[in-house]
Amino acid sequence: MxxxxxxxxxTPPHEEVIRTLAEVMAKHYANPASLHRSGMEAGKLLDRARALIADLFHTEKKDWIFTSGATESNNIAIIGAARQYKSRGNHIVTTAIEHPSVYDTFKGLEREGFRVTYLPVNKEGILSVSQLEEVLTDDTILVSVMHVNNETGSIQPLAEIGELLRKRRGTIFHVDGVQSVGKLPIDLTGWGIDLFSASAHKINGPRGTGLLYVRQGIQLESIYKGGGQERGLRPGTENVAAIVASAKAFRMAIESxxxxxxxxxxxxxxxxxxxxxxxxxxxxxxxxxxxxxxxxxxxxxxxxxxxxxxxxxxxxxxxxxxxxxxxxxxxxxxxxxxxxxxxxxxxxxxxxxxxxxxxxxxxxxxxxxxxxxxxxxxxxxxxxxxxx
CATH class of the missing domain: 3.90.1150.10 (Aspartate Aminotransferase, domain 1)
Structure with a gap:
């Protein structure tokens, strides 16, 4: 052993999640965008999964898109927001301890000409909200801070950060919540979070499925070209079986x-x-x-x-x-x-x-x-x- x-x-997927994945894969293999009955049935499953996620996080169904994982969610959110709102300013902020899917994305935007501030942290891995406030300018369009650090477990003060950024209508707040879902309480609306990323395989769900919360009113420039699936932000045929199984994993994780x-x-x-x-x-x-x-x-x-x-x-x-x-x-x-x-x-x-x-x-x-x-x-x- x-x-x-x-x-x-x-994480090892729960047996209940595996059974759901297998059942949906066997019965509902049609494309959810198709107009025939089988496609419509698959589309209904997709709709129910999205509604379940919305209920779990006390948000609206239309606020959520399904992705291939948190790395893709982070890329869609960060690149999409930076490019969409670059007419407002070119300053974006993150921390020095972010996951590579965030940190390297900011490095890429830096090469595009964005001015990036990488906030330091203390010996416990916590950033200073007052220090964040000091670096904010009229050109700051995006702040991205992870909830829980994936190496040390340090928890960032999201409520305080959200309260600070709520006063700045032109600054978008993105959170990588991969390591906090199912472990800590999360209040997307109360904390003023505009964009939130999560991944199913960190909470006993299947690999290759992630979530991205996009608050109503936030626009993202699509980094992909293709169909109109997932509001055009993540085009491509949705993996219905994995999404339904992931929704079950999220429900089990959050309820417990x-x-x-x-x-x-x-x-x-x-x-x-x-x-x-x-x-x-x-x-x-x-x-x-x-x-x-x-x-x-x-x-x-x-x-x-x-x-x-x-x-x-x-x-x-x-x-x-x-x-x-x-x-x-x-x-x-x-x-x-x-x-x-x-x-x-x-x-x-x-x-x-x-x-x-x-x-x-x-x-x-x-x-x-x-x-x-x-x-x-x-x-x-x-x-x-x-x-x-």
């Missing part, structure tokens, strides 16, 4: 969010206590329940390559990860940990543990028992580097 602690990268939060917070607290008993390890990010998501624990073993730790854990049937799965195969230090000011040694040796629905006391006990054994085996391999 393997103990899978890499839920930030991807409160219970999940309590259980995962308990697991996180106990794991942190185990890590603090090992002098070789140092925690990354804060321990404050209000500023740290319940399902993520990040730590470093300065002087040790993270892939060595990951492979050693795997020998003990524990699946963990280093940084974002999208960039885990490169050998560069974590951009996120460096931006938090934790130093190169810690940034080059970060390990992430992320919990899922199958985890309880038994799984945590195994992890806390094996971790000291792994560290003991690694001590002779430790490089003689100064700790930062």
């Amino acid at each position: 393997m103990y899978y602690f890499d839920h930030c990268a991807s 969010q409160a219970e999940r939060y309590e259980r995962m917070h308990m697991l996180r607290s106990r794991l942190i206590a185990c890590i603090e008993q090992l002098p070789e390890l140092v925690l990354n990010g804060g321990e404050n329940q209000l500023t740290a998501a319940p399902h993520i624990v990040s730590f470093s073993y300065p002087g040790m390559k993270p892939e060595v730790i990951v492979h050693m854990l795997e020998k003990h049937r524990i699946i963990a990860s280093t940084k974002s799965a999208c960039s885990s195969k490169d050998d560069k230090p974590s951009r996120v940990l460096e931006a938090m000011g934790l130093g190169r040694a810690r940034a080059a040796s970060g390990i992430r543990i992320s919990f899922g629905d199958e985890h309880g006391e038994v799984e945590l006990e195994w992890l806390c028992r094996m971790l000291p054994m792994v560290i003991q085996k690694l001590r002779p391999l430790e490089r003689k580097e100064s700790r930062e």
Whole structure:
């Protein structure tokens, strides 16, 4: 038996979600844009899935489009908003710790001529709202801030940011909510969020399906050419089976969010206590329940390559990860940990543990028992580097 602690990268789909996917795929394979009866039936399923998502987030059905995942949602939202409103100004803002699908998109817009501000964060990975306010100008058309950081679990103060930006009618507020859906409460309208991205495979749904919330009144320039599906923002035949199964996964995740939060917070607290008993390890990010998501624990073993730790854990049937799965195969230090000011040694040796629905006391006990054994085996391999 393997103990899978890499839920930030991807999650095992629920059996109920798998059954729904298979049933819809077998029965409703017609194109939902077709005018015949089979196509209309597929279209109705698509409509019901969109209505369910809208109800879950207390929004309107027409506010949602289906995408292939959060990376595409982020690209559609950020590029679409920047290009659509460039006549208002060319200043856009994000943070230094965003997921590559946001950070690299801003880098691309920078090459197009947009002026980008990458906001710093403190050692807990939290940005300063007052510092954000200081960089805003009359030319600022877009601010993009992730809800929960995918490497450290740091929670950004979205309500405060939304309150600040609500006073600025010309500035659009985008949020990457991939790691917060099903883990934390989300108030899209109350927080003044204009654009919101999410992904099904992070909440026990199928891969290849994502969501993008586009508040009424917000216009996006389409980055694709093709048909008119999904308001022309994501043209192409919709994957009805995956969308219906994803809607079920979102429903299950959001309806059980409160219970999940309590259980995962308990697991996180106990794991942190185990890590603090090992002098070789140092925690990354804060321990404050209000500023740290319940399902993520990040730590470093300065002087040790993270892939060595990951492979050693795997020998003990524990699946963990280093940084974002999208960039885990490169050998560069974590951009996120460096931006938090934790130093190169810690940034080059970060390990992430992320919990899922199958985890309880038994799984945590195994992890806390094996971790000291792994560290003991690694001590002779430790490089003689100064700790930062």
